[in-house]
Each structure stands twice: as C-alpha cells, then as structure tokens.
Amino acid sequence: MTIGVLQLKLFIPQANSLKSKRQALKSLKDKIRHKFNVSVAEINAEDLWQTAMLAIACINSDKRLINSVLSKIVNLVDVHRALELVDHTIDFY
Numbered sequence: 001m002t003i004g005v006l007q008l009k010l011f012i013p014q015a016n017s018l019k020s021k022r023q024a025l026k027s028l029k030d031k032i033r034h035k036f037n038v039s040v041a042e043i044n045a046e047d048l049w050q051t052a053m054l055a056i057a058c059i060n061s062d063k064r065l066i067n068s069v070l071s072k073i074v075n076l077v078d079v080h081r082a083l084e085l086v087d088h089t090i091d092f093y
Contacts, residue, residue, distance in 0.1 A: 003093045004066035006056040007043075008077060009086040015050045024082045025052055032056065032076065036069055052083075063092060 015021040029040045036058070044053040056073060058066045070090050078085045 001059060001061055002063045002066055004058045004060075004063070004070050005091045005093070006058075006070040006073060007089045007091075008052075008054045008056070008074075009088070010052040010054065010077070011084040011086050012050050012052060012082065013084065014082065018047070018049060021049055021052065025054070028077065028080060028083065029054070032073055035076070036073055038069065038073070066092070 010025075012021055012024050015024060025042060029042075032038065032040050039057045041055050042052060043055045045051045056070065058069050060066050067090065074085070074088050077083065077088075
C-alpha cells in the first residue's frame with residue numbers, strides 16, 4: 001500500500017474576507033473529492049484571507065496510479081479561474 005500526499009499552496013486574489021475564501025475553497029474541494037475520490041483538507045493559513053494550503057491524500061497499491069491522479073488534480077487546480085496555484089509538492093509514504 002502506498003499513500004500519496006499532494007500539498008497545494010494557493011493564492012485567492014478576489015478573497016476579501018475569510019467567508020469569500022472559504023466559499024472559493026469549498027467549491028474546489030468538493031470538485032476534487034467528487035471527481036477523484038480522494039481526501040482533501042485545508043492545512044495551515046486558515047486565518048489568512050488570500051492564501052490557502054490544501055493537503056490531498058490518495059491511497060492505492062500502484063504508485064504510478066497515485067502519481068497520475070495527483071498530477072491530474074494539479075492540472076485541474078492550475079486552470080481553476082478563482083485561484084492561482086503558487087506551488088505544489090507530491091510525497092509518497
């Protein structure tokens with residue numbers, strides 16, 4: 001069994017409050033969960049308006065499949081119109 005963890009650092013330019021930030025993140029997190037069947041959580045930077053950190057976990061016996069899924073998530077986030085992808089990392093355990 002392999003666990004893949006994707007960490008995303010996001011910038012939300014139009015967020016002018018924590019409420020607007022959470023609305024933008026909820027939309028993205030729901031889309032990722034439903035499309036890829038992975039776990040998504042906001043980590044760090046919860047109190048900053050325009051910055052967000054997401055952690056996404058995927059478990060499978062095939063490391064290549066995990067890498068493929070997490071790479072597709074990066075591509076999905078990269079074209080999301082409400083946010084900007086600042087940085088990302090993928091780790092395997």
